[in-house]
Amino acid sequence: MRWRFRLISDSAVAWAGHRVIPVALIGFIALWTAVGLTFSFPRQWFLLTNMVGTLVTFLILLLVQHSQNRDMKALHAKLDELIRSSEAGNHWIAAETKDADAIEDMRQQHQDQISEKRA
Template sequence: MDRIFTAVSTRIAAAAGKPLTFMVAMVAIVIWGITGPIFGYSDTWQLVVNTATTIVTFLMVFLIQNSQNRDAAAMQAKLDELIRALEAARGEFIGIEHLTDLEIESIRAALEDEARELSGKDGTADDSVGALLKRR
């Protein structure tokens, strides 16, 4: 069941991001709009598009979330492997994605402080980005 869902959700998520899919959806909405006068802009006419868009949106949320979760887990596994493979890397960072937001923020702040101390600079990445933007 997992493999089937993964295969289907991957294909649907990939197709949903294509320009052709957008154009098909746009044409469907235009056709629906054109048929308004034919059906007298009835409640049923409005209900058709409302129901269809609600169902599509509801299902796409789950498919896209599944795709994002899989991508994030794969990326994390790759990063963990890089940390494990590099001798100078700190293995303690493997698995930190399972910590709370507060714990991760504290680690990030400590790393920024450490980088600032090692570089001997008081600036942050924000300062660097700001300086780069001013050059333009």
């Protein structure tokens, strides 16, 4: 089930990000407006437009967030492996799981070490 969701999510994000989509949306909006003018824009027309627009926006937002979260996890795993295989201190591994004060302390300690090496 997980791999199906990932496949669907990846496909939807790739589809939504395709360069043809803005042109297709402009054409759809023009068609939607022409049909609305033909029927004198009944109240239900506006309700349907708002509902569909909100739902599509929310769905795309969730799919993009899912994709970004997965990409970020992969990026962190790669960075952790680079840290592990380099001369950098292993205390930097999984720094994203620490609170803001601890990260700031680590950053300050790193800046102090750089300053000492330059002096």
